[in-house]
Amino acid sequence: MADSTVMARRGARLAPFLPALSRVVTLLAVLVLVGLLPWLTDRDPALSILRARSGDQEATPEALAAIRAQLGLDQGPAGYLLGWFGGLLQGDAGISWISGAPILPGMLKATGVSLTLMGCAILVVIPIVAAIVAPVLRSGLRGQVRRSSGAVAAAFTALPEFLLATLLLVVFAVWLRWFAPYGWTRWSDAVLPAVAMGIPAGGLLGRLFSDALAGTFSERWVATWSVAGFSRAKIVLAVFRRTLPGLLPQVGMVMIGLTGGAVAVEQVFSIPGLGRATLGAASAQDLPALQTGIMILLLIAVALGSLANVTSAILLGPALRAGALPVAMPESAWSRRALIVPVLAFAALAALVLMGLPRDPFTSAHMRLEAPGLALPLGADGMGRDVLARVAHGAVSTISMAVVTTFLALCIGLVAGTAPRLMAGPIEITKATPPVIAGLIVAALMGPSAGGAMIAVLAVGWAPLAAHVAALVTQARAQPHVQMAPLLGVGPLRLALRYILPAVFGPVLRHATLRLPGIALALAALGFLGLGARPPAPEWGLVLAEGMPYLERAPWAVFIPALALVLLAVLAVSLANLERRR
Amino acid sequence: MSALPMNQDGSFLSVSGLERSFAVPAGLWRRAERRMVLRGVDFTLWPGERVALVGASGSGKTTLLRSLLAIEQPDCGHILCQCRPVQPAGMAELRWYRQSVQYIPQDPAASLDPRMTVRQQIAEPLRRFGVDCDHDARILEALELVGLGRDFLPRRRGELSGGQAQRVAIARAIATRPAFLLADEPMSGLDLPIRRQVAEVLRELSVTRGTGLLIVSHDILDAARLCTRVAVMDEGRIIEDRPSADLLADPHHPRTRELVNAARPLMPPAGAT
Numbered sequence: 001m002a003d004s005t006v007m008a009r010r011g012a013r014l015a016p017f018l019p020a021l022s023r024v025v026t027l028l029a030v031l032v033l034v035g036l037l038p039w040l041t042d043r044d045p046a047l048s049i050l051r052a053r054s055g056d057q058e059a060t061p062e063a064l065a066a067i068r069a070q071l072g073l074d075q076g077p078a079g080y081l082l083g084w085f086g087g088l089l090q091g092d093a094g095i096s097w098i099s100g101a102p103i104l105p106g107m108l109k110a111t112g113v114s115l116t117l118m119g120c121a122i123l124v125v126i127p128i129v130a131a132i133v134a135p136v137l138r139s140g141l142r143g144q145v146r147r148s149s150g151a152v153a154a155a156f157t158a159l160p161e162f163l164l165a166t167l168l169l170v171v172f173a174v175w176l177r178w179f180a181p182y183g184w185t186r187w188s189d190a191v192l193p194a195v196a197m198g199i200p201a202g203g204l205l206g207r208l209f210s211d212a213l214a215g216t217f218s219e220r221w222v223a224t225w226s227v228a229g230f231s232r233a234k235i236v237l238a239v240f241r242r243t244l245p246g247l248l249p250q251v252g253m254v255m256i257g258l259t260g261g262a263v264a265v266e267q268v269f270s271i272p273g274l275g276r277a278t279l280g281a282a283s284a285q286d287l288p289a290l291q292t293g294i295m296i297l298l299l300i301a302v303a304l305g306s307l308a309n310v311t312s313a314i315l316l317g318p319a320l321r322a323g324a325l326p327v328a329m330p331e332s333a334w335s336r337r338a339l340i341v342p343v344l345a346f347a348a349l350a351a352l353v354l355m356g357l358p359r360d361p362f363t364s365a366h367m368r369l370e371a372p373g374l375a376l377p378l379g380a381d382g383m384g385r386d387v388l389a390r391v392a393h394g395a396v397s398t399i400s401m402a403v404v405t406t407f408l409a410l411c412i413g414l415v416a417g418t419a420p421r422l423m424a425g426p427i428e429i430t431k432a433t434p435p436v437i438a439g440l441i442v443a444a445l446m447g448p449s450a451g452g453a454m455i456a457v458l459a460v461g462w463a464p465l466a467a468h469v470a471a472l473v474t475q476a477r478a479q480p481h482v483q484m485a486p487l488l489g490v491g492p493l494r495l496a497l498r499y500i501l502p503a504v505f506g507p508v509l510r511h512a513t514l515r516l517p518g519i520a521l522a523l524a525a526l527g528f529l530g531l532g533a534r535p536p537a538p539e540w541g542l543v544l545a546e547g548m549p550y551l552e553r554a555p556w557a558v559f560i561p562a563l564a565l566v567l568l569a570v571l572a573v574s575l576a577n578l579e580r581r582r
Numbered sequence: 583m584s585a586l587p588m589n590q591d592g593s594f595l596s597v598s599g600l601e602r603s604f605a606v607p608a609g610l611w612r613r614a615e616r617r618m619v620l621r622g623v624d625f626t627l628w629p630g631e632r633v634a635l636v637g638a639s640g641s642g643k644t645t646l647l648r649s650l651l652a653i654e655q656p657d658c659g660h661i662l663c664q665c666r667p668v669q670p671a672g673m674a675e676l677r678w679y680r681q682s683v684q685y686i687p688q689d690p691a692a693s694l695d696p697r698m699t700v701r702q703q704i705a706e707p708l709r710r711f712g713v714d715c716d717h718d719a720r721i722l723e724a725l726e727l728v729g730l731g732r733d734f735l736p737r738r739r740g741e742l743s744g745g746q747a748q749r750v751a752i753a754r755a756i757a758t759r760p761a762f763l764l765a766d767e768p769m770s771g772l773d774l775p776i777r778r779q780v781a782e783v784l785r786e787l788s789v790t791r792g793t794g795l796l797i798v799s800h801d802i803l804d805a806a807r808l809c810t811r812v813a814v815m816d817e818g819r820i821i822e823d824r825p826s827a828d829l830l831a832d833p834h835h836p837r838t839r840e841l842v843n844a845a846r847p848l849m850p851p852a853g854a855t
Contacts, residue, residue, distance in 0.1 A: 479692065480692035481693050481694055481695045484685070484687055486653070487651060487684070487685045488706050488707040488710060488754070489677065489680055489681075489706075
């Protein structure tokens with residue numbers, strides 16, 4: 001018994017370092033995972049290179065061994081890993097398996113393009129945030145607390161980047177011909193991509209900011225200050241100073257989201273940026289290039305996230321550590337009217353699916369790109385397949401994949417959330433990883449597939465649920481009846497299952513349900529980028545991507561799947577709004 | 583009551599030389615230091631006794647109680663129950679102790695699980711400790727002792743008043759027929775008539791079943807009215823430990839005098855009878 005006490009004391013001494021330890025271990029694990037991609041992939045890299053370089057050469061064991069030796073794959077995983085990291089430190093990321101050229105110069109150039117694009121996107125973000133925040137600020141200064149902007153605006157700003165990029169391309173490049181549909185040579189080429197990235201980011205940031213501002217305006221001191229005759233400028237400055245630090249981690253998340261969004265937008269507009277280069281490397285199985293691309297994307301994401309954290313720590317100072325900040329408690333403003341938007345979106349989606357389900361999504365029974373008519377309400381796609389049927393069946397497949405993914409994320413979140421200090425690293429790192437990057441890693445490991453997309457979305461989707469579980473568990477443990485339970489002979493297992501789980505399960509299940517449409521959109525995004533389901537499966541992202549080449553001749557093949565996704569996005573955001581208002 | 587637990591000689595609950603300190607982390611203008619909360623406490627509770635543990639807040643009452651409940655490890659000193667040493671440990675090792683020393687919490691309503699019925703609440707310790715008896719009969723017996731009927735069995739926390747919740751909490755604590763009951767301010771936050779009810783239930787228990795009661799309280803007069811003995815704590819020590827009437831009539835320690843004077847000086851001490 002004395003031994004166990006000593007152990008407990010030692011454990012208690014280690015406890016403060018547990019989160020830091022967890023972060024370091026997770027970061028190392030991710031680095032090793034990326035570094036060992038050529039070893040972990042389930043296909044023989046030598047074979048794919050042989051195929052890529054010369055299609056007609058016989059795949060003899062000698063030829064394959066020669067390629068392995070040439071790539072350094074014969075020295076074992078540890079040797080390869082050390083060689084790769086050593087090379088990275090000296091600015092050498094190896095040579096491309098496909099072209100044989102050094103990787104790093106091209107990747108750095110692509111990174112420059114991506115960073116320029118993200119900079120342009122931030123130029124779009126700022127006015128959008130200002131436009132959303134301004135009304136809240138005005139009414140706040142008049143002493144009224146006004147929450148959140150309109151639901152329609154919120155839904156519009158919550159379209160995923162790949163979808164918005166597609167819509168912008170259709171409207172402004174193809175129909176109106178204001179901009180070139182692709183390329184990266186003039187400044188005007190940056191407009192549509194920057195808008196596609198800036199609107200979702202700016203919309204999300206603006207909503208977060210205006211909600212936080214409304215919370216600050218409802219704090220007592222603001223009224224005291226204005227009664228005491230402080231100038232408006234002084235009050236606005238103080239309100240900003242009070243609001244910003246709590247918001248900065250979320251700003252970090254939005255910036256990280258920009259990294260993932262850039263990948264999708266570059267793909268749509270054919271911009272020679274980092275995301276497109278990495279996607280290209282993934283589809284060509286050029287693993288060294290893929291590794292380098294993923295590393296740079298992760299680096300950008302981590303740098304943006306830590307920048308936000310450091311700024312927030314500096315702004316807050318000791319108040320953060322002491323936990324002395326008052327927590328803004330939004331009052332509940334819940335009305336039946338808030339239900340209208342999600343119900344309408346759901347009804348429209350359901351109608352689309354019910355109409356299309358009896359039809360055949362696979363057979364090319366129609367003319368290629370046949371225009372919509374009575375027999376074919378939504379026209380045919382580039383292979384003469386029924387668009388309505390493909391969208392409806394795509395809904396079933398995408399949403400059922402999302403349901404499975406959400407359920408698994410819920411299970412992982414429930415388990416991981418019970419050990420928040422141990423899981424601090426995995427939670428933070430996966431939160432800082434856009435699904436696209438996870439999708440790239442998974443696709444490199446096992447090739448693009450629907451299952452792979454689910455694994456990728458699951459790999460980053462569990463973290464918010466785990467964080468929520470952790471908060472709820474802490475809350476439940478502080479309840480007197482839970483603290484009292486051990487005195488009644490309740491053991492740890494029963495305590496967890498009978499006392500804590502019931503308090504946690506309901507809210508987390510609700511949270512997971514609200515995340516379902518978002519997860520479906522992430523799956524569709526991976527499908528769109530070629531990291532998910534393979535043709536001819538009717539998956540939403542894939543159906544949309546298949547229509548893209550025929551954009552000018554058959555806009556319906558793009559427009560209808562896009563519309564279905566827009567409905568899903570509207571559903572996602574309006575549901576999330578419901579939750580925040582409660 | 584036909585099935586009174588027989589208390590053999592030696593079945594007392596005692597602490598000796600108990601010390602406990604907490605680390606106070608360094609602040610901006612302050613060095614890290616250790617603050618002594620218990621500085622060598624000696625104390626014994628005998629069966630059938632009703633003892634009040636009083637003292638100002640911060641005097642160490644709660645820490646002493648937590649040590650007695652074996653949920654806090656003292657720095658040094660011993661706790662003995664029925665001549666066996668006690669210290670925080672896993673469920674299996676402490677089963678005998680938890681069964682014979684039960685706890686009545688301060689906030690009765692919050693200490694009941696909102697999802698469990700009264701029957702499930704009271705059955706919980708019986709089931710967990712594997713008490714060998716007819717559980718339903720034992721639950722009814724405990725409810726009866728606190729003056730509640732069988733119609734309370736299917737109710738949940740939200741359907742009980744404050745006094746009823748406190749009596750359910752007491753019923754839960756006495757269901758295993760513990761030899762000792764430790765109560766943390768069992769009557770604070772209750773209306774006067776309900777306080778009297780609860781006090782009467784506790785007195786009954788000690789008189790008819792020989793249960794040893796330790797009642798932590800900040801109100802010295804209230805405590806003295808119910809208890810046979812009062813122990814006064816100050817700065818981590820027990821500064822006075824005497825029969826209630828003596829202590830109220832002639833407090834020795836200046837801190838005790840302060841406590842007595844501060845508590846409703848106009849009312850005559852009822853414990854003097």
